[in-house]
Amino acid sequence: MNFSGTIDFRPKLFSTLRNYSLSRLKDDLIAGIVVGIVALPLAIAFGIASGVTPTVGLITAIIGGFMVSAFGGNSVQIGGPTGAFIVIVYNIIAVYGLQGLAIATFMAGLILVVMGLFHLGTVIKFIPYPIVVGFTAGIALTIFSTQINDFFGLGLSNVPSEFIPKWGVYFQNLGNIDLATLGVGLVSLLVIVGTPFISKKLPGALIAIIVMTVAVYFLNTLFPEFKVETIGDRFGNMSSDIPAPHGFELSMATINQLMPSAFTIAILCAIESLLSATVADGVTGSRTNSNTELIGQGIANIAVPFFGGIPVTGAIARTMTNITNGGRTPVAGIVHTIVLLLIFLFLMPLINYVPMSCLAAVLIVVSYNMSGWRTIIGIFKSPKSDISVLLVTFLLTVIFDLTIAIELGLLLAVVLFLRRVMENTQIRVYGEQLDVAEGTEATTHEVLDVAEGVEVYEIDGPFFFGVATKFDEMMRSSMANKPIVRIIRMRKVPFIDSTGLHNLEILIKSSQKENIHIVLSGVQENVHETLKHAKIHQLIGEDHICDHITKAVAMANEIATNSIDINA
Numbered sequence: 001m002n003f004s005g006t007i008d009f010r011p012k013l014f015s016t017l018r019n020y021s022l023s024r025l026k027d028d029l030i031a032g033i034v035v036g037i038v039a040l041p042l043a044i045a046f047g048i049a050s051g052v053t054p055t056v057g058l059i060t061a062i063i064g065g066f067m068v069s070a071f072g073g074n075s076v077q078i079g080g081p082t083g084a085f086i087v088i089v090y091n092i093i094a095v096y097g098l099q100g101l102a103i104a105t106f107m108a109g110l111i112l113v114v115m116g117l118f119h120l121g122t123v124i125k126f127i128p129y130p131i132v133v134g135f136t137a138g139i140a141l142t143i144f145s146t147q148i149n150d151f152f153g154l155g156l157s158n159v160p161s162e163f164i165p166k167w168g169v170y171f172q173n174l175g176n177i178d179l180a181t182l183g184v185g186l187v188s189l190l191v192i193v194g195t196p197f198i199s200k201k202l203p204g205a206l207i208a209i210i211v212m213t214v215a216v217y218f219l220n221t222l223f224p225e226f227k228v229e230t231i232g233d234r235f236g237n238m239s240s241d242i243p244a245p246h247g248f249e250l251s252m253a254t255i256n257q258l259m260p261s262a263f264t265i266a267i268l269c270a271i272e273s274l275l276s277a278t279v280a281d282g283v284t285g286s287r288t289n290s291n292t293e294l295i296g297q298g299i300a301n302i303a304v305p306f307f308g309g310i311p312v313t314g315a316i317a318r319t320m321t322n323i324t325n326g327g328r329t330p331v332a333g334i335v336h337t338i339v340l341l342l343i344f345l346f347l348m349p350l351i352n353y354v355p356m357s358c359l360a361a362v363l364i365v366v367s368y369n370m371s372g373w374r375t376i377i378g379i380f381k382s383p384k385s386d387i388s389v390l391l392v393t394f395l396l397t398v399i400f401d402l403t404i405a406i407e408l409g410l411l412l413a414v415v416l417f418l419r420r421v422m423e424n425t426q427i428r429v430y431g432e433q434l435d436v437a438e439g440t441e442a443t444t445h446e447v448l449d450v451a452e453g454v455e456v457y458e459i460d461g462p463f464f465f466g467v468a469t470k471f472d473e474m475m476r477s478s479m480a481n482k483p484i485v486r487i488i489r490m491r492k493v494p495f496i497d498s499t500g501l502h503n504l505e506i507l508i509k510s511s512q513k514e515n516i517h518i519v520l521s522g523v524q525e526n527v528h529e530t531l532k533h534a535k536i537h538q539l540i541g542e543d544h545i546c547d548h549i550t551k552a553v554a555m556a557n558e559i560a561t562n563s564i565d566i567n568a
Contacts, residue, residue, distance in 0.1 A: 001343065008291035012075045013330040018293075024329060032335020032534030035078055038203040038321050039065070040343055042366070044231075044351065045205075045359045046081040049146055049308055050089040050097070053235050054351055055344075057081055059243065060304050062340045063311030069333030073121075073292030074413065075279040076284060078318035078333050079300055081444075082273050084158040085265070085311045085365050087142045088402045092261050100258060102248045102291035106416060107229035107255065107262035109305075112269060112298030128416055130272060131409040133375050137390075138397025138405060140370035143363055144336045145269030151360035153229070163398050165325040181228050181357045188212050202218070213350075213356040220417025231359075232352030240348035240355025245306040264403040265301070265311050265321055271298050273314035280319050288323055308436035317369070389416065418464075425461025427471055434553065448550065453564065460492045463500035463527075471503065482514060483530035483562045485556040486510035489549055501534045508540050517559050520545045561562045 039061055045055020049280050061080035092101045115121070145166055149156050154173050162165045188208045195204035218224045231238070278290040300312040317538055372441025381392055389412050396405035416489075434448045450456060453461055457474075461467060487503075496504070508518050523531065528545065531537055537545055546552040 002366060007117055007492040008121075008289065008290050009295050009316065010073070010114070010357065011071045011330075012073060012289070012292075012298060013070050016075060016329040016331070020329070020331075025331065026330040027326035028329055030331040031325040032321050033339055034201075034203075034325045035318055035322045035327070035332065036336040036339025036343070037206055038349055039078070039080055039315075039318055039340060041203075041205040041209050041359070041362055042080055042315075042318070043340065045362045045366070046086060046218070046406045048231070048356075048359060049086045049143065049363055050081075051093040052089075052308075053238070055238050055348075056308055056310060056342050059307050060309035060312060062302040062337050062344065063307055064304045064309060065340070066334060066337040067271075067303055068312060068314065070296075071292075071299045072273075072296030072330065072367050073294075073312075074280060074285050074314070075329050076319055076322050076327050076332065077273065077277055077288075077293070077314045078322050078336060079273075079297070079314055079375045080318065081310050082266055082272060082313055082315045083143050083363070083370055084136070084139055084313070086146070087139055087259065087397075088268070090146070090312050091161060091401065092258075094412075096258065098308070099248055100254070100261075101310065102267060102308070103250065103254055104258045104261045105301050105305045105311050107249070107258060107307070108265035108269065108311060109301030109303075111262060111266035112294050112301060114298075115270060115299060116267070116291045116294035119291050120448055121274065121292075122310075122439075124267075124290070124294075126385070126417070127271060127410070127413050128389060129169040130379055130386045131393050131413055132275070133372055133379060134390040135395025135397045135402065135405045135409060137371050137373075137376060138394045139402065140367040140372075141398055142402075143370070144367040147360040147363045150229075150356045151182070151185040153178030153357060159555065160493055178228075180226055181355075184212055184228050184355050185357035185361045186217060187215075188355075188358040189364065192365050194363060203321075205365070207352055208361065209358055212355055213353050216355050216358075217353055222495075229356045230352060231354045231356065233240065234356060235352075238348050238351055240345055242344075243307050245557065246308070247306065249292060260403050260407070266404045267406050267478050268402075269297050269301065269311060269313040270294055272316075274316035276316040277318050279316055280323060283320070285322050296317055297323050298546075303558050337532030363554070379405070386432060389506070420465075421462065422467060422470065425459070425467045427467075427474055428458045429474075430456035430458065434549065448553045449557075450553060451560040454487065454553070454556045455483045455485070456487045456489060456566075457552070458489040461494075463490070463493045463496040463504075467500070483516060484517060484560040485517040486511060487519045487521055487549075487552050487556050489521045489552070490527060491522070491549070493524065493527055496527050496530055501530070501536065503535065505534070508536070517556070518544065519552045519556050522547065530540055 043057040044054040047060070049055050056417040065079045068077060072079070090100060092104055101249035142163065145163060147152070147158055148170050154170070154176050155178070156169065156173060159169060191211055192204040195202050195207050216228050216230070220228070222432065273293060274290055277290070277293055281285070297313060304312055305312070309460055322336070376390065379386055392412065393405055393409045396408055430450065434450055459467065511518050520540065523545055530544070546555065
């Protein structure tokens with residue numbers, strides 16, 4: 001992490017075009033066409049599940065996907081609406097409407113750009129895996145629960161948004177199941193699940209939509225009593241016109257209300273896009289520029305609200321489809337958006353005939369793939385702390401709200417990180433003899449004799465607030481011994497925070513009152529600069545800050561010997 005320096009914005013598109021070739025263009029065209037076809041049903045399904053129209057889902061995939069490919073830091077990333085955003089988008093629309101969603105998405109885009117500018121791309125990758133698995137599984141279960149109404153044809157119009165009341169309503173209306181709708185949903189599931197057994201390259205979701213749309217159309221024509229709700233029945237005829245850009249009103253009151261939601265969208269986008277990029281890097285051997293990727297995702301989310309779109313992020317399934325079909329540059333991602341645009345302009349009327357229960361089946365399969373149940377089983381073999389974090393994040397996501405889950409999940413991540421740092425940070429006490437090479441790979445050992453009245457404390461790890469408190473407690477417990485000199489060896493302290501400085505200052509002042517000398521040893525350059533800035537060197541004396549333990553022990557032995565001789 002680096003909060004200074006140059007702006008790390010180097011889109012992969014510009015670097016890959018320098019050595020572009022016709023053979024590469026051919027591969028990218030094929031991959032882009034396949035990904036565009038695969039992305040079509042997902043964009044429609046995610047749009048509807050999020051509480052907007054299929055048109056909005058496609059517009060998001062077209063504009064947002066183009067921005068991600070053009071300005072992102074990964075060569076094969078495919079951007080668009082994803083299942084991870086369904087829950088948060090649906091809740092924002094329910095409370096603040098489409099205007100609120102546009103503002104929250106715009107703000108999330110700005111947050112992502114700022115994160116990229118401040119070089120926070122690598123930090124996101126350090127969020128503990130159980131937290132990511134927990135809220136991903138929670139989102140998957142929530143998505144599944146939102147599709148029961150359409151899959152079974154219950155015909156409910158006002159389904160509660162909360163998980164437990166929602167299932168209560170479902171159980172109360174089980175007698176209203178429409179067998180025709182359920183049959184379409186079950187056959188759709190079979191087609192989606194069975195397609196990979198025929199060919200792994202065929203998009204099961206698209207095959208199911210085509211087959212079931214044609215089947216329902218002819219069944220409805222031949223048997224008028226056979227009625228299954230379609231997209232056209234619910235949303236009316238879909239327009240094939242690209243919406244004109246429009247603005248929205250911003251006020252401090254609105255910003256304050258929507259900031260938690262915007263933060264959730266930004267963090268979720270950052271995690272999912274960088275996770276997708278990491279998986280892609282493992283397959284292709286390329287390297288993602290995390291900061292550029294965040295800025296690219298931010299630009300996409302700044303742009304789509306002006307066209308009525310929903311949040312955009314990198315999509316793992318579509319990115320992997322791109323890779324397996326030969327896509328290796330952002331050109332493939334741009335081609336996929338052109339394919340979606342052509343479908344939007346010329347085939348939109350056909351989308352009106354797609355059965356809602358078929359789309360529900362698509363999302364049920366998506367939720368199953370998101371659930372990561374095999375990963376969850378693996379984590380249950382991990383330490384209890386990881387299991388607890390997973391369960392807490394999962395339950396918060398399902399029962400309460402994704403915003404709460406993200407915020408508390410990040411808090412848990414910080415707590416876990418601090419706990420592990422404290423566990424790995426050791427404070428050792430030496431007396432009489434000290435091996436200079438201890439804790440290093442050096443084969444030559446130099447043993448220093450430590451004079452009577454000299455104590456050596458070594459801090460192995462960052463000297464931040466948790467460790468500073470631990471060190472302070474150790475010092476207080478040993479105050480009764482009252483040595484003549486205390487050496488604090490800091491060769492393995494990479495940084496010191498304000499709490500560490502404060503505790504160190506108190507230790508120096510209290511020791512000086514007791515006529516105890518403090519000598520610092522092996523202070524790294526950046527830590528030394530921090531000490532100077534805090535004027536510690538004036539308090540302790542510049543000569544009491546030594547660059548090596550040999551000098552520190554020599555000084556301490558001399559001070560201790562002179563003190564003993566004077567007292568004698």
